[in-house]
Amino acid sequence: MWKHIAANFLTIAIVLLMAVAGVVAWGQRQYVGPGPLAEAICVKVPKGGTLSRFADDLAAQGAISNRYIFRVGADYSDRSGQLKAGSYLIAPGASMEEIIAEATGLGVSTCGTEVNLRIGVAETNVVVSDLDPATGQLAELAKFDPAKGPVPDDFAALVGEPDVRLRVTVVEGVTSWQVIDALSRVDFLSGEIKDIPAEGTLAPQQYEVERGAVRADLVARMSAAQEKTLAELWEKRADGLPYASPEEALIMASIVEKETGVPGERALVASVFLNRLAQGMKLQTDPTVIYGITKGQGVLGRGLRQSELRGRTPYNTYVIDGLPPTPIANPGADSIAAALNPEKTDYLFFVADGSGGHAFAKTLAEHNDNVARWRAIEAEQGAGN
Known part of the structure; x- marks a missing residue:
């Protein structure tokens, strides 16, 4: 009898264990x-x-x-x-x-709310956005210039929320002065930056930061990122380039960055300037002249005067031979890549074509025709205003 009871108990225990195991397995699958x-x-x-x-x-x-x-x-x-x-x-x-x-x-x-200090060439803004999880798109809630305001009344409290993401975005083509000036104007960062980093040495990209992040540490991250990008692309550079150092390539990349915002044109623009160097021509590029005037501290806000185009400064490439002494902005990785792996062309000139891009030419005669077309487009646009 006891054997029968024990057998039944063992059977029930086994069944219960199997049931428990089944429940555990089901729960694990869930x-x-x-x-x-x-x-x-x-x-x-x-x-x-x-x-x-x-x-x-x-x-x-x-x-x-x-x-x-x-x-x-x-x-x-x-x-x-x-x-x-x-x-x-x-x-x-x-x-x-x-x-x-x-x-x-x-x-x-x-997800949720994002505060992004966007440092741009023409303007800098703090943009408050909220992510729509269904579309993955950011919807702008507020935007203001930290140098001018007005700052929203609830901004300080918003930045203090633990789930709000804080970011700093450095746009391609901004100067080091613009970056440091913008960083100094937001209260969610801390510490002072005594010196402006060398031009061209800050990587334009997006950086996630924490409240109270030290400004100097953030700038060090930017410098390390640019150094890494330049070193990696330098190792992959084309043969026969005239650069004596990665720093000279960075100078060329900054010129390319300022001359075109069209991604597909960067390697073509680089080829024009390298072709000019190869033929002993002056680079003759307006952005370098402008940098010689502004020193990178903001935008010029007007056209260049003839006296400025003729004036001798280290950055006036209408007057000096070769490259200017330093970069004129912080170029992005694509412009650095273009300077180190340019297209192989015979182009020596380019001018705006009215579509946002440029018309390229091999000869001065072709270039003059392109300039005439561009001036006609400018005249039509002026008449329509």
Whole structure:
């Protein structure tokens, strides 16, 4: 009899163990498998937020199918106490495992509100945007010039929110003075920068920063990024270029950057200037003359005068031979690549063609025809205003 009872007990235990194992296996599949979310959402974890509240928010928005499995999975993976304040973009079909990894990772918000100091050639603005999770597009909420204002009343409080992303964007072609001037005008950075970095040595790109980030440290990141880009592209340079050093290539890249904003033209523009150097011609490029006047401290805001085109400065390439002594702006990676791997052409001239690009010419006669066409376009545009 006792053997029969023991056998039945063992059978029941085995069945229960199998049932438990089945439940565990089912729960694991629920935790790591695709979730029910049909469209991307943005979920906010407030400062001091709990895993239980986070699970409730996710379930309410249809991102997870079972709160209990979500919490157990987080506990089992030792992530339940690692929740970080922020706003997190949850992709369609994201698993519970992926969601908890997103919210307990680096703590960098991937959606919600973004504050971006955009340092441009003609203007600098602080742009406040909000990410639409469905489209992945940023919708602009506010924009202001930190040098002029007015600063929105709630801006300081907004920047203090833990889930707001802070970024600094350096646009191709800005000068080092413009970068330092702009950085000094926003309160979410700290510290002073005593010296303006050498022209051309700051990488134009987007930088994510934290509140109170030290300005000098950010500038060091910019310098390191540009140094790395220049070194990598220098190793891949074409044969036969006239540069004595990477720094000379950087000077050429800055001229290319200022002469065209059309990506497909950069290597052509570089070929024109290299062809001129090869033939002993002067570069004759207006942006260098302008830099000699402004020293990179803002834009000229008017056309060049004939006296300025004739005046001798180290940057007047209508007067001096060869390259100017330093870059005239901070060129992006594409312009550096163009200076180091230019197109092989016979072009010696270019002028605006009315479409936003340029018309290139091999001879002065062809160039004069292109100039005449451009002046006719300018006249038509002037008559239409």
